Amino acid sequence: MRLSRANLDRLPSGIRRPAYDRSRVTPGIVHLGLGAFHRAHQAVVIDDCLAAGAPAWGIIGASLRSPDTRDALFPQDHLYTVAVRSAEGTDHRVIGALVGSEVAREDPARLIAKMADPAIRIVSLTVTEKGYCHTPQTGDLDERHPDVVHDLNNFDAPRSAPGFIVAALARRRTQGHAPFTVLSCDNLAANGHTVQRIVTQFAALRSKDLGKWICENVAFPCTMVDRIVPETTDADRAAVSTTLGMHDAWPVMTEPFTQWVVEDRFSAGRPDLAAAGVELVTDVKPFELMKLRLLNASHSALAYLGYLAGYETIADTMRDPNFARLAASVMEDAAVTLTMPAGTDLSAYRASLLKRFANPALHHRTWQIAMDGSQKLPQRLLGTIQDRLRRELPIETHALAVAGWMRYVTGSDEQGRAIDVRDPLAREFAGLARERGPVAERLAPALLGIGKVFGPLGADARLREAVTNALGKLYAQGARRTVESC
Template sequence: MRLGRANLDRLPSGIRRPAYDVSRVMPGIVHLGLGAFHRAHQAVVIDDCLAAGAPGWGIIGASLRSPDTRDALAPQDHLYTIAVRAAEGTAYRVIASLIGSEVARENPARLVARMADAETRIVSLTVTEKGYCHTPQTGDLDERHPDIVHDLNNPDAPRSAPGFIVAALARRRAQGLSPFTVLCCDNLAANGHTVQRIVTQFAALRSKDLGKWISDSVAFPCTMIDRIVPETTDADRAAVSNALGMDDAWPVMTEPFTQWVVEDRFSAGRPDLAAAGVELVADVKPFELMKLRLLNASHSALAYLGYLAGYETIADTMADPHFARLAARVMEEAAVTLVMPAGTDLAAYRVSLLQRFSNPALHHRTWQIAMDGSQKLPQRLLGAMQERLSRGLPIATHALAVAGWMRYVTATDEQGRTIDVRDPLAKEFAALANEAGPVAERLAPALLGVAKVFGPFGADPRLRDAVTAALGRLYAQGARRTVADT
């Protein structure tokens, strides 16, 4: 038996189910990037809003490329289970806020029409950093990106997230409709401002008037989301289906902790997010930097160096006290670069992060976190390093994390086995690594010269010296010994 609306009353009593009439929900949000992260966080918040009596905020999800999520969820009426895993046990909840789905590449015109419809008041995104077709160091649109080139030549059949947003906004403008809010939920620095710049730059390439209208009329609130969401495995699916007594093809695994901070600036209204636990603020930046430089930076350090040391998951890595100490030091050294609102307890947040990373029930693979490092390093590590250098502070711990990334993207591990490097610049990194060889004094400067990642900062001799020294230690004695000696 498959999970679906007709079977909700057959769920065991211990399974939390939608506390509202699912048949009455109408769409108000189109979400681009229908992955596990969205379904473990924003969709759960909207589920709470629907339960509070706001049926006009259902979600139409869109996968930009793969049909896998649609194919798994459509046969079960887009219902799915969120499994919240803690050391003491797992809590299961069925989410019904997702009421339909699209696969952008199958029918781009239909997705544009969905977004352009007057009932769509928010278009939200979790397309990962690389999905914005931008240069992470500058935050500007990459006009030479193949999807951007395609979308400029095919404005009514886009491929990219910026292309879809601009196509839909252009249609609403032509029809005299007010614009929707563009709500970025990805780990970009100043994500709302960055996406506004990318979208406006793309729109201006189509029409300067359109670019100005978007700049003047569309709200792009900044946000910060904090929740760890590992990849769902076949074993996870089996465990969830066993708990439900029926099959769920695409459940989501996550942790108990959840936080969403949103700049309260919307073009066309919003649900009562505060009632669902969202922190609505005037300035998200301090919280965004807190997450990027404490959680995400230490996560990346653990991912690259932990993978090289042979650890499969973050919890496995944290079980090694030397790596737990490394994560704590990354956070400690980044904390001095943060200026937080009164009442923020950074020390308590850091302690909570170490506890969350150590959650034995959360199987978050180091390889998964290591993906797309070229898009992540500028926000997670490089900004804090520049800030510390400006204050005359050392950067050795962060430099070791960067060196771990460099060693990882050579695509060969410490035992000579191939690493499946998933990154938009993977081929460029492999070519540089092949030319430089396993010599820190050649490899580090070569990778620091990749402007799309490091920009002008890559030429700073203080960065070069620190990273080269750390990379040399990794080659000489391996990740585990290097971290133990740090």
């Protein structure tokens, strides 16, 4: 028996389910990037809004490439389970906020039409950093990106997130409809401002007037999102289905903690997000930097160095007291670069992160977090390094994390086994690794010279020395001994 609207009444009494009439829900949001994080985070908030009596805010989810999520959820009337895991046990909740799904590349015209519908007032995104087709160091559109080149020549059949947004906004402008809000929920620096720049630059390449109209009329609020959402495994599916007494093809696993901070600036209205636990603020930047530099930076350090040390998950890595100390050191070094609103307790936040990382019920793989490092390092590690150098503070801890990334992207682990490096620049990394070999004095400067990742910072002699020394230690004694001695 499959999870579906017809079978909701057959769920065990302890399973929370949609507390509203789904037949009355109409879409008000199109979400690009129908992955696990969105379904465990924003969709849960919208589910609460629907339960509070706001039926016009259902979500149409769109996968930009793969049909897998749509194929799993469509037979279930787009219902799915969020399993919240902690050391005390697992709570299960069926989410009903998703009312439809699309696969963008199968029928781009249909997705554009749905985004152009005036009933849609928000287009939100979780497409990961690489999905914005930009240069992370500058925040500008990468005009040579293959998807950007394609979309500029196929305006009504785009592939990229910026291409779909611009095509839909152009249609709304032509039809005389108000624009929707573009709400990025990805870990980009100043994500609202960055996405506004990317989208308006793309639009201006098509039409300067369109770019100007978007710049003047479309709201791009900044956001900060926080919830750990590991990849769903077959064992997870089996466990959830056993608990439900029916099959759920794609549940999502997560932790009890969740946070969403949003700049309260919308083009065409919004649901009552505050009532659903969202923090609405006038300036997101302090919270964004706090999360990027404390949570994401330490997560990346644990991922690269933990993977090299042979640890499969973050919780496994945190059981090693030396790696737990490394994570705390990354946070401590980053904390001095932050200026937070009055009343913010950074010490308590750091303590909560260490506890969350050590959650034994979350199987968050180091390999999963290690993906797309070229897109993540500027926001997570390099900003702190730059600020500490400016203050003439030591950078050895963050340099070790960067060196761990370098050792990882060579594509070979400490036992000589191949690493499945998933990154837009993976070929470039592999080429440099072959050319320079496992010699820190040759490899570190070559990787630091990749402008798309490091920009001018890569030429800083202090950074080069610190990273080269750290990479040399990783080659000489391995990740475990290096972390133990740092």
